[in-house]
Amino acid sequence: xTIEHVTLRPVAEDDLPVMERFxxxxxxxxxxxxxxxWDPGRWRREWAENGLLGxxxxxxxxxxxxxxLGLVGFRKVWPTRTTFYWNMGVLLVPEARGKGVGTExxxxxxxxxxxxxxxxxxxxxxxxxxxxxxxxxxxxxxxREGVLRSVVFRDGRWRDGVRYSILRSDTSEAGPR
Numbered sequence: 001x002t003i004e005h006v007t008l009r010p011v012a013e014d015d016l017p018v019m020e021r022f023x024x025x026x027x028x029x030x031x032x033x034x035x036x037x038w039d040p041g042r043w044r045r046e047w048a049e050n051g052l053l054g055x056x057x058x059x060x061x062x063x064x065x066x067x068x069l070g071l072v073g074f075r076k077v078w079p080t081r082t083t084f085y086w087n088m089g090v091l092l093v094p095e096a097r098g099k100g101v102g103t104e105x106x107x108x109x110x111x112x113x114x115x116x117x118x119x120x121x122x123x124x125x126x127x128x129x130x131x132x133x134x135x136x137x138x139x140x141x142x143x144r145e146g147v148l149r150s151v152v153f154r155d156g157r158w159r160d161g162v163r164y165s166i167l168r169s170d171t172s173e174a175g176p177r
Contacts, residue, residue: 003104008060008072008112011043011052015061018068019043022091032130033091035154060112062092062105069096072109077123085121086113090133103136110140110166120168127152128160137164141171 011019021028023038043059046052052059057075061068070092076084088109090102110122126133128147138144142164150158 003100005064006069006101006104006108007063008105008108009063011047011059011061011071013047015068016044016047018061018093019059019071021093022071027094029091030094030097032127032133032154060109062090062096062101064101069093069101070105072105074109074113074122085119085123086117087123087125088113089124090136098132100139102133103139106136106140106142110171114168114171121165123163123165125151125161125163127154128162134162134164140166142166143170 020040020043022033023029023040023042026034029035043052046054055076057073059071059073062070062072070090072088072090074086074088077087078084088106090105090109092102092105096102106124113119113122123145124137124142125148126137134144143166145163145165148161148163151161152159
């Protein structure tokens with residue numbers, strides 16, 4: 001799988017079954033993203049409302065040509081009433097993992113958010129055991145900020161997380177390093 005043709009695009013209605021797999025199939029979600037069966041209609045309802053692109057959060061499909069590889073999501077975080085930044089994440093179908101797709105998708109989403117919003121910061125969180133995602137974030141230009149103790153409850157126990165961020169000033173005209 002080559003990453004040269006990996007792109008992001010808005011979610012189309014026929015993408016929704018691919019997205020719903022992440023809420024209903026433990027293997028599709030991965031061990032780090034499986035939190036039990038969840039409302040499979042949630043994305044469909046939000047897509048009907050705003051195409052999964054709102055002022056406070058959004059979702060884009062990760063694709064290569066006509067192949068759906070997963071999704072990236074982003075949401076605004078308001079640390080003060082006058083300041084916001086973005087928190088983002090990625091979910092990939094099993095066949096797309098470990099091939100650089102997540103790194104490229106996160107790199108493209110970072111470029112997109114800095115190009116189209118005034119935010120100075122984009123952050124991403126992952127479980128401390130998810131070393132593949134940590135490597136992907138570092139390759140995409142993110143800096144590890146620290147460990148969040150007992151921040152995720154999954155599979156019957158609390159787990160530590162790791163926070164990463166990238167600032168607008170960390171990027172060049174061409175995008176994240």
